[in-house]
Amino acid sequence: MPLAAEVPDDAHEERENQQLLLSKTKGGPALEGLLVGSYCHDVLIRGGRVVGETLGGAAAFVSNVLDAASPREEEQEAAPFVVVSKVGHDFAYASAPAPAQRPSLLCASPTTSFHAQFSDTAASAHAPDRELRRVRACDPIYPADLPDRRFAYGLAVGVAGEVLPETLERMIRLCRAVLVDAQALIRAFDGDGSVGHVALEDTPYARLLPRVAFLKASSEEAPYVGVETARRQCCVIVTDGRDGCRLYWDGGEARVAPFPAVQVDPTGAGDSFLAGFTAGLLWGLSATDAALLGNFFGAAAVSQVGVPTFHPKMLQAVKEILEEKTTKRSSPFINGTTFTFERSNVHDELHAALQEAARLMSEQQQADPANGNGGDICST
Ligand SMILES: Nc1ncnc2c1ncn2[C@@H]1O[C@H](COP(=O)(O)OP(=O)(O)O)[C@@H](O)[C@H]1O
Ligand SMILES: O=P([O-])([O-])O[C@@H]1[C@@H](O)[C@H](O)[C@@H](O)[C@H](O)[C@@H]1O
Numbered sequence: 001m002p003l004a005a006e007v008p009d010d011a012h013e014e015r016e017n018q019q020l021l022l023s024k025t026k027g028g029p030a031l032e033g034l035l036v037g038s039y040c041h042d043v044l045i046r047g048g049r050v051v052g053e054t055l056g057g058a059a060a061f062v063s064n065v066l067d068a069a070s071p072r073e074e075e076q077e078a079a080p081f082v083v084v085s086k087v088g089h090d091f092a093y094a095s096a097p098a099p100a101q102r103p104s105l106l107c108a109s110p111t112t113s114f115h116a117q118f119s120d121t122a123a124s125a126h127a128p129d130r131e132l133r134r135v136r137a138c139d140p141i142y143p144a145d146l147p148d149r150r151f152a153y154g155l156a157v158g159v160a161g162e163v164l165p166e167t168l169e170r171m172i173r174l175c176r177a178v179l180v181d182a183q184a185l186i187r188a189f190d191g192d193g194s195v196g197h198v199a200l201e202d203t204p205y206a207r208l209l210p211r212v213a214f215l216k217a218s219s220e221e222a223p224y225v226g227v228e229t230a231r232r233q234c235c236v237i238v239t240d241g242r243d244g245c246r247l248y249w250d251g252g253e254a255r256v257a258p259f260p261a262v263q264v265d266p267t268g269a270g271d272s273f274l275a276g277f278t279a280g281l282l283w284g285l286s287a288t289d290a291a292l293l294g295n296f297f298g299a300a301a302v303s304q305v306g307v308p309t310f311h312p313k314m315l316q317a318v319k320e321i322l323e324e325k326t327t328k329r330s331s332p333f334i335n336g337t338t339f340t341f342e343r344s345n346v347h348d349e350l351h352a353a354l355q356e357a358a359r360l361m362s363e364q365q366q367a368d369p370a371n372g373n374g375g376d377i378c379s380t
Helices: 012-025 058-069 097-101 165-174 206-211 269-282 287-302 312-325 347-367
Strands: 033-036 040-046 049-056 081-084 086-088 105-107 113-118 130-136 151-156 175-181 187-189 195-197 214-218 235-239 245-249 252-256
Touching: 033 058, 033 165, 049 058, 058 081, 058 097, 058 269, 058 287, 058 312, 130 195, 151 165, 151 269, 165 175, 165 206, 175 269, 214 269, 235 269, 235 287, 245 287, 252 287, 269 287, 287 347, 312 347
Parallel strands: 033 081, 033 151, 040 113, 086 105, 151 175, 175 214, 214 235
Antiparallel strands: 040 049, 113 130, 187 195, 235 245, 245 252
16 A cells, blocks of 8 residues: 555656655654635534534534644644635634634635534434535635645545545645545535435545545445545545544554543534544554544544533643653654554553543533533434
8 A cells, every 4th residue: 555655656746745845844843734624504403403503614623623632842822734714704603713713715605504413312323423414515625725835744624525626636746645534525415415425436536545645434434435445545544433443554454442422412523533643643653543542532522512622631631641652743654754554552551541531521521511511412
């Protein structure tokens, strides 16, 4: 399987990109990321009643976790990444932390909006927890919307088909390693906006897979990704709700254990997982170890409604754990030419330490229900 460091022979721009990044990042500033996908409006509905209206879009959940957990230099006020997102003039959350910090491109079309219909009866462990309908769609993100400079890593995190194939291709050219959420590639929308899926191999994105480093899919999306074919081209991560996740690469696979959580809203779990995973790579963890951080932030996401708020003490605990358990502050994968998938000998210790931080998080939430927990969307 080609690693991110390997590029097709004819990809001059990508080779040049690698050279630039290698020279720039050796002992240099923290690694800058490029996050592409639009913020949106989420309307949460249960039993025919609106039970929540929140900021949504993977860009919001991913920014939140990257800001909380990615390594940064002491003097850096914000985590080093750029967001390319599009919203309309009706955007209701311009002053929320993530959009305020990294504003969107304004369009004449309305902000993308999803209705999430939650089941009125208790969901079984593996049944889809919600049905999504895209009720409005903002403009797509075009290659020309991306900054014309190089990035250490890219995250393609569209929710409504806004990351066009040519935009993903441009990201691959600009970024040393690209991580993709399958929901950006395989969603199809029928006449009333109901979200369905198409097989990845039938989309124009399929040919780009060998140049992608990681592809994350939920267990519902995995059959459309075709894990057995895709794992020969990039590392595939399948998330499985409360059961954690599995990684598949060419020649190996691993299961990564979850963290306990009291789920009140499943929205954003996959997005927060991908961001936690990316932060883990940036801290220098192997892919299987980084997935622990993905599971940790996925569990944190489901414990609150909408984009979660993290308690500073919990974040401090996580930072101390990462400082202790990681040997480098920047990933050899993103910073250099080597990369590992396998679990390391700190995996179990890291899991145990994060489990403690997860316990701290749930205690703090119970003690302070105002801390982002706006009510239970899930239970009957
Ligand atoms: N109920 C839960 N308890 C603990 N962790 C969870 C729970 N639901 C989700 N997670 C975490 O979030 C990750 C992503 O959740 P999942 O439901 O698979 O994604 P999606 O939101 O894309 O459907 C999981 O792999 C797991 O680590
Ligand atoms: O829950 P999750 O799969 O991680 O991601 C979600 C998307 O599937 C949904 O379309 C969007 O409206 C949510 O805000 C969130 O981004």
